[in-house]
Amino acid sequence: xxxVCGKFTVQTKGQTEIIDITKLVARQIEQSNLGSGxxxxxVAGSTAGVTTLEHExxxxxxxxxxxxxICPRDIPYAHDSxxxxxxxxxxxxAALLGPSLTIPFFHQKLLLGVWQQIVLVDFDNRPxxxxxSVQIIGE
Amino acid sequence: xxxVCGKFTVQTKGQTEIIDITKLVARQIEQSNLGSGxxxxxVAGSTAGVTTLEHExxxxxxxxxxxxxICPRDIPYAHDSxxxxxxxxxxxxAALLGPSLTIPFFHQKLLLGVWQQIVLVDFDNRPxxxxxSVQIIGE
Amino acid sequence: xxxVCGKFTVQTKGQTEIIDITKLVARQIEQSNLGSGxxxxxVAGSTAGVTTLEHExxxxxxxxxxxxxICPRDIPYAHDSxxxxxxxxxxxxAALLGPSLTIPFFHQKLLLGVWQQIVLVDFDNRPxxxxxSVQIIGE
Numbered sequence: 001x002x003x004v005c006g007k008f009t010v011q012t013k014g015q016t017e018i019i020d021i022t023k024l025v026a027r028q029i030e031q032s033n034l035g036s037g038x039x040x041x042x043v044a045g046s047t048a049g050v051t052t053l054e055h056e057x058x059x060x061x062x063x064x065x066x067x068x069x070i071c072p073r074d075i076p077y078a079h080d081s082x083x084x085x086x087x088x089x090x091x092x093x094a095a096l097l098g099p100s101l102t103i104p105f106f107h108q109k110l111l112l113g114v115w116q117q118i119v120l121v122d123f124d125n126r127p128x129x130x131x132x133s134v135q136i137i138g139e
Numbered sequence: 140x141x142x143v144c145g146k147f148t149v150q151t152k153g154q155t156e157i158i159d160i161t162k163l164v165a166r167q168i169e170q171s172n173l174g175s176g177x178x179x180x181x182v183a184g185s186t187a188g189v190t191t192l193e194h195e196x197x198x199x200x201x202x203x204x205x206x207x208x209i210c211p212r213d214i215p216y217a218h219d220s221x222x223x224x225x226x227x228x229x230x231x232x233a234a235l236l237g238p239s240l241t242i243p244f245f246h247q248k249l250l251l252g253v254w255q256q257i258v259l260v261d262f263d264n265r266p267x268x269x270x271x272s273v274q275i276i277g278e
Numbered sequence: 279x280x281x282v283c284g285k286f287t288v289q290t291k292g293q294t295e296i297i298d299i300t301k302l303v304a305r306q307i308e309q310s311n312l313g314s315g316x317x318x319x320x321v322a323g324s325t326a327g328v329t330t331l332e333h334e335x336x337x338x339x340x341x342x343x344x345x346x347x348i349c350p351r352d353i354p355y356a357h358d359s360x361x362x363x364x365x366x367x368x369x370x371x372a373a374l375l376g377p378s379l380t381i382p383f384f385h386q387k388l389l390l391g392v393w394q395q396i397v398l399v400d401f402d403n404r405p406x407x408x409x410x411s412v413q414i415i416g417e
Contacts, residue, residue, distance in 0.1 A: 092344045100380050133382045195361075250413075
């Protein structure tokens with residue numbers, strides 16, 4: 001049994017951009033030399049989140065529109081009144097989605113569905129360089 | 140310390156069916172012979188998710204209606220225009236809920252509340268056989 | 279490698295109160311004597327959840343208002359018709375948010391962003407004493 005602390009960065013455009021990071025996570029598992037266990041994917045920061053999605057152009061649009069219904073960009077946010085950042089919507093969306101995803105792997109293979117990709121969603125209102133931790137625990 | 144890779148399947152009706160899988164997860168922990176650790180429950184596929192809920196008929200209806208407010212079935216989805224599946228709503232709901240849940244256990248007992256069940260939510264628009272991984276890490 | 283089963287309680291006011299529990303989680307890691315691994319924060323009960331947020335007064339208000347849009351308190355819930363608890367909204371919100379969060383740590387330090395706090399959200403319609411498990415797995 002062991003822990004391997006992987007890490008990578010992703011350059012994003014923000015604006016609820018949805019980025020497929022499956023291969024980057026899979027590579028961390030390959031490099032870990034652990035056969036089976038869990039990979040915890042965690043994004044540092046409070047305006048981005050992690051989930052899974054079939055990463056195809058239609059759904060990228062559909063998911064963005066769902067967020068626009070749940071937390072519209074153009075309503076007033078108390079965060080923006082206080083700090084003037086204009087990204088209050090992004091903080092709320094990120095808190096609802098969550099920054100963490102734990103995925104099992106077996107024989108070094110993530111136990112995802114065929115059409116299921118790991119995605120980083122960057123809600124911020126500007127480009128960001130995101131730091132993603134991949135904490136791998138296994139044997 | 141060790142990893143035990145459990146797995147089971149569930150036949151669902153889809154249509155945002157909410158299925159109590161607590162006993163199926165608990166059985167995997169009993170069979171693991173590990174006393175304390177975490178169980179990561181993960182559903183493969185991009186139109187289902189996992190969470191906890193007091194699994195009683197009233198809340199099954201309430202949660203379904205909440206999803207109908209957040210991602211209505213009868214609005215246009217770009218996914219459906221492209222692929223004609225008619226399950227765009229299900230993909231978006233699943234991405235918002237997430238496919239993974241990690242639950243601590245101690246003395247082989249899940250640390251859930253008394254009225255808190257582990258539930259699989261199948262959003263798809265047709266019956267499915269779902270494969271659930273239970274990755275158990277502990278000692 | 280080892281597992282350390284931490285636990286603490288939090289007195290809440292309910293009513294979608296959002297409580298910063300970062301220091302309480304960090305203390306569990308310090309006491310564990312494990313250097314790197316994951317901490318799974320789990321709230322027992324079906325009317326509360328866990329996520330991360332920049333814990334500042336503006337966003338506390340913004341997040342509460344988002345929940346009010348998604349699951350309003352003043353619409354009918356089948357749960358309330360059956361049980362008369364008046365907290366149907368709280369159950370639904372908790373199921374959507376989720377009770378679990380897994381966070382990597384390294385050199386005994388949680389890999390959070392600078393403005394990213396771990397928060398407990400208590401949706402219930404009355405004060406509660408919440409039991410939080412922190413399952414720490416690492417080496």
